[in-house]
Amino acid sequence: MAGPDKGRMAEQPFGRIEAVTKTYPGGIVALERVDYDLRAGELVALLGPSGCGKTTLLRMMAGLTRPSAGRISIRGKIIDGPQPDFGFAFQSPNLLPWRSVLDNVLFPVEIAGRLDTRARDRAMELLDVVGLKGFSRLRPHQLSGGMKQRVSLCRALVHAPSLLLMDEPFGALDELTRMEMHDLLHAIRQSSGATIMFVTHSIAEAVYLADEILVMGPRPGRVVERIRVELSYPRRSAQRYSAEAREYERQAGAALGVVHA
Amino acid sequence: MNARPAPRSGWCMPKALDILLPLLGFCLLLAAWHFGVGWAGLPPAVLPKPLAVWGAINTHWLLLLEEGWVTLVASAAGFGLAFLIGVPMAVAIAGSPLLNRMFYPLLIATQSLPKVALAPLMLVWLGTGIESKLAIAWLVAFFPVVVNTATGLRTTPREYLDLAAVTRANGWQIFWKIRLPAAMPFVLSGAKVAITLAVIGAVIGEFVGSSEGLGHLLLVANSQVNTPLAFAALVGLAVLGIGLYAAVAAVELALRPWFGEAPPQ
Structure with missing residues (x-):
């Protein structure tokens, strides 16, 4: 059951990120006040340049790092360390x-x-x-x-796992292998139904994979824009080149400040 | 059926050269030695010709084998003991933050100490039997084993530890399933250093006080001005050292596909 089972659980989100801030010793703010409600079964892409805190956010969700302020909870349980049903x-x-x-x-x-x-x-x-x-x-x-x-x-x-956390897993692969992996991930979502947080710095990857994109910016790391991607399921690689997908890419690029009017 | 393609020699030629060229180099050195001695008119008591050394080996091969066996046993046993005691000790040091901070810097410092200088003391403590020899071989082989193993255990790649964390591995599992196997390349490269040093340690032990072994034979031959025999003992030591090293290196090579190669330190 991939993604599009929206609304039904709108009352109680699968996961909550509430006012999460991460400050490193020396006063460097890696992440500033992120709020987000994660819906069950969705794939959320954390998209941004290096240094925007996207990996930090992912590691906090995994319980590998603690927030300096705020809290993250999944299914009502506050994350204070790695969880058995996370991947x-x-x-x-x-x-x-x-x-x-x-x-x-x-x-x-x-x-x-x-x-x-x-x-x-x-x-x-x-x-x-x-x-x-x-x-x-x-x-x-x-x-x-x-x-x-x-x-x-x-x-x-x-x-x-009920929650799959992916830290730029295809970043080191060549373009063709990457495209194969995207479709593989769609197939896996179809069968597993897991909720997924996916860190990437590729705009096209985020658009093709995600139900929602959190566009992040650096210094200090923060969410600058949320883009809902309404591409239909099941997603096929041809959709990458649709006008719709191009428009989402343009929006994300504009939010990142790399696409100008 | 004509015009059969010639067998490709591109693959085996460099391999063959890898063996042939060092052999050629060795023969050249022997020739230089042979003719150099003749040209300088050196008496055999100072520097015998290679053929004279070969003659001594031929005459005394049984003696060389017997004494070589003694040295071999002392070296291998010293190395084995170094391993048996060194690895658990490294585990203790790397596993305990307190011990780690207390002893790891000391261990690094001992690397530059001339440990063979303790040989005369070993003689006083343990006598002239195999014990003192073994103790010296053990002593010099022990440190590279401990230092390398401890370093390997301390430098587990961070991603492996992240994997352990997200799978919620306990300390015991982290050690057995991650840290120790990840340290294997270091352990094995330490073993290669240790085996070489163990042979040196055993020979030093035989120098300072022993009535057997190739080291002792070397001293005796020297005192009798039987230089060809001294050289024969040296050849024996070379064969012994290279053989033991090759054995350890072969184990390392066989395990390399599993554990990878240690980064240069």
């Missing part, structure tokens, strides 16, 4: 080189002490979805960059 996809594939593909995917369930046949079956299913079923016994160094990132995606999803 995190890193900027680099971040696979452990001494583990096989399958064992990398299984890492979160192994840590949680729930390594059983069902978990293995699920891991194999995920690898199948991303087209790596036959590669489960290989080790990371035998894979290409795109393949590694797909394994990393499977690892983030293996415990069926």
